[in-house]
Amino acid sequence: MDNRAIGFMDSGVGGLTVVREALRQLPLESVYFIGDQARLPYGPRSSHEVRHFSEQMAAFLMKKNIKMLVIACNTATSAALEDLKEKFPIPVIGVISPGSRAALKVSRNRRIGVIGTEGTIKSGAYERAILSKDNSVEVFSLACPKFVPLVESNEYDSSIAKKVVAETLQYFDNKDVDTLVLGCTHYPLLRPIIQDVMGPQVRLIDSGAETIGTVSALLDYFDIAKDSAGDQIEDHYYTTASPKSFNQIASQWLEINVKADKTEIDRLSLEDK
Structure with missing residues (x-):
């Protein structure tokens, strides 16, 4: 059993569609989410640049002591999944x-x-x-x-x-x-x-949404699912841009009151984790 949070990362608010499914299927688990809205869209960027940005988001979440990382972004998954799997001591899942x-x-x-x-x-x-x-x-x-x-x-x-x-x-x-x-x-x-x-x-x-089924299976496989008797860690949401727009979309989509914190990650690297 492991009561630490699961980390989710995306270029913007899109990854909240994955979080929504996590909240539905895994209600005991805690969520740490970061959306790199300041630098979106990732789609037109080079794979090298997307990989670099993905490493910075991952480093940020690792500093929060997460137990699993979900790359809730297809562009980042295609560019950085294998790289982050090699460098991280926790399970890393793409979509x-x-x-x-x-x-x-x-x-x-x-x-x-x-x-x-x-x-x-x-x-x-x-x-x-x-x-x-x-x-x-x-x-x-x-x-x-x-x-x-x-x-x-x-x-x-x-x-x-x-x-x-x-x-x-x-x-x-x-x-x-x-x-x-x-x-x-x-x-x-x-x-x-x-x-x-x-x-x-x-x-x-x-x-x-399909990815959360894999997350659930891996939580059981590695025996790191949250203990129902354990302390509840509060969910946290972060954005690299203004939280106002993020909060509006997140609150509508997740049907909860979301208040994200603004953060800067452009100077982080895996060595900082």
Whole structure:
């Protein structure tokens, strides 16, 4: 048993979709979350830069004495997962492998779509993860660079969002996919619009939500789940930008009153952990 918190990190508020699932599935566990809003979006950045920023977020959370790290960001997972696994003495989990497994499980016609940031799609991480498990599948990948700004500006339920999503997803009109992976943790906030555009016949896979199943299994495997009789550690939320927008979106999405602290991480490194 281990009563320390689980750390979650993302480029912005998207990782809160993973936290929401953690709060639902793992109510005894405590959460430390950091969103690097000051430097988003991560999607257009080089893998080297994303890896560097990811190491800084990880170093920040390690200073908080977390017991497990969840990279609640597909772009950071594709760029930094293996690096952080090697450098950290705790379990480190990304969101791509759980999402790819879930897509393969539900797809019937073996035609799977993937949407994500430029960085995630360019990396080919989802295609590799899916095809390594079943090379008979056809994967259709699409970068959606306009989606993250919609979420971060709290426009994810607006008429603008509906227009942008509809125009962007026209790519899939003749692809006959029966499954679509939401390959960015921001995208579940756009889920109702995406589902409406794709149609009810297409199954949407929330890679972040799928990840919490892996987290739960690893908590048991390493015997580090929280003891129900242990002291409750308060959840903490951090952002590298102004907390005002973060608090608004987080409070709406998590349905709790979130008051994040602003922090600076641009001078941290793994050596500081």
